Amino acid sequence: MRAVLPAPAEDKEVVIMEKNVCGKEKIARALLGILIILAGFYYGSWWGAIGLIPLLTAVIGYCPVTRMLRYSSCQVNASNI
Numbered sequence: 001m002r003a004v005l006p007a008p009a010e011d012k013e014v015v016i017m018e019k020n021v022c023g024k025e026k027i028a029r030a031l032l033g034i035l036i037i038l039a040g041f042y043y044g045s046w047w048g049a050i051g052l053i054p055l056l057t058a059v060i061g062y063c064p065v066t067r068m069l070r071y072s073s074c075q076v077n078a079s080n081i
């Protein structure tokens with residue numbers, strides 16, 4: 001038996017995660033995340049797990065908070081306009 005998926009409605013908006021973390025900000029987020037994780041290991045605290053957030057946003061290149069603030073450190077291409 002086959003599963004039949006419903007067709008998407010025409011009025012639904014598809015949200016695409018566009019990169020908004022690039023360049024030096026990406027490096028800074030990665031370093032900050034690593035430092036927080038290392039501090040967590042050093043002090044034996046689970047608070048170091050918070051370092052995964054900036055590290056993950058650096059790896060993915062997308063941060064929902066900066067999206068809400070309508071900020072992007074990526075350059076604007078003529079094709080994006």
